[in-house]
Amino acid sequence: KQEVTQIPAALSVPEGENLVLNCSFTDSAIYNLQWFRQDPGKGLTSLLLIQSSQREQTSGRLNASLDKSSGRSTLYIAASQPGDSATYLCAVSVVGADGLTFGKGTHLIIQP
Amino acid sequence: NAGVTQTPKFQVLKTGQSMTLQCAQDMNHEYMSWYRQDPGMGLRLIHYSVGAGITDQGEVPNGYNVSRSTTEDFPLRLLSAAPSQTSVYFCASSSEQLAKNIQYFGAGTRLSVL
Numbered sequence: 717k718q719e720v721t722q723i724p725a726a727l728s729v730p731e732g733e734n735l736v737l738n739c740s741f742t743d744s745a746i747y748n749l750q751w752f753r754q755d756p757g758k759g760l761t762s763l764l765l766i767q768s769s770q771r772e773q774t775s776g777r778l779n780a781s782l783d784k785s786s787g788r789s790t791l792y793i794a795a796s797q798p799g800d801s802a803t804y805l806c807a808v809s810v811v812g813a814d815g816l817t818f819g820k821g822t823h824l825i826i827q828p
Numbered sequence: 829n830a831g832v833t834q835t836p837k838f839q840v841l842k843t844g845q846s847m848t849l850q851c852a853q854d855m856n857h858e859y860m861s862w863y864r865q866d867p868g869m870g871l872r873l874i875h876y877s878v879g880a881g882i883t884d885q886g887e888v889p890n891g892y893n894v895s896r897s898t899t900e901d902f903p904l905r906l907l908s909a910a911p912s913q914t915s916v917y918f919c920a921s922s923s924e925q926l927a928k929n930i931q932y933f934g935a936g937t938r939l940s941v942l
Contacts, residue, residue: 720870750930750931752933757936758935758936759832759834759918759933759934759935759936760871760918760920760931760933761933762930762931762932762933765929765930805870805871807870807871814873814876814884814886815861815863815873815876815886815887816871816873816931817870818863818870818871818872819870820868820869820870821870
């Protein structure tokens with residue numbers, strides 16, 4: 717069974733720092749990997765989707781990488797801002813399985 | 829754009845009561861799904877649908893029922909609520925095969941079963 721692990725569980729950094737969130741998965745047979753953002757009391761917003769054939773995706777200050785063979789992905793946030801404070805979730809879609817398998821998330825706080 | 833709309837946002841039930849969580853999307857997406865989110869756990873798939881008239885079970889389907897009579901709507905029914913069903917429920921939709929494209933999520937329904 718696919719397992720998704722996110723490290724760290726929580727992170728607090730001063731505004732302006734660059735930071736990296738980590739995601740690992742146990743089964744490399746995936747269609748894609750998605751990074752989501754979840755604000756308190758709100759739904760999930762898809763930030764980046766990386767297909768299994770891709771190595772990285774970029775959107776603004778966000779860059780996500782995928783190393784399928786090693787079962788790892790990173791989300792890089794450049795020049796962090798207080799508005800980036802949220803929980804970041806990593807999810808993979810597994811070949812032959814239904815839906816997405818989610819990690820437990822990284823709770824990020826950017827201090828002004 | 830409305831996207832994925834879930835109602836109600838909050839609900840308190842007594843054990844044994846029944847209710848329906850509503851989910852509607854206006855993006856003409858074929859694929860819709862329901863997840864539950866519990867503290868200390870990742871989101872888990874309850875049921876999903878690949879199109880009108882077609883539904884299937886996910887990882888944690890027990891105690892829940894679904895139907896898909898239209899492309900737009902995918903309600904989740906709790907026939908006899910139990911305290912173990914206290915959770916936050918999310919509905920999601922996507923335009924292509926369920927696992928292969930960007931998933932759009934609703935804002936969630938927070939359910940407490942006493």
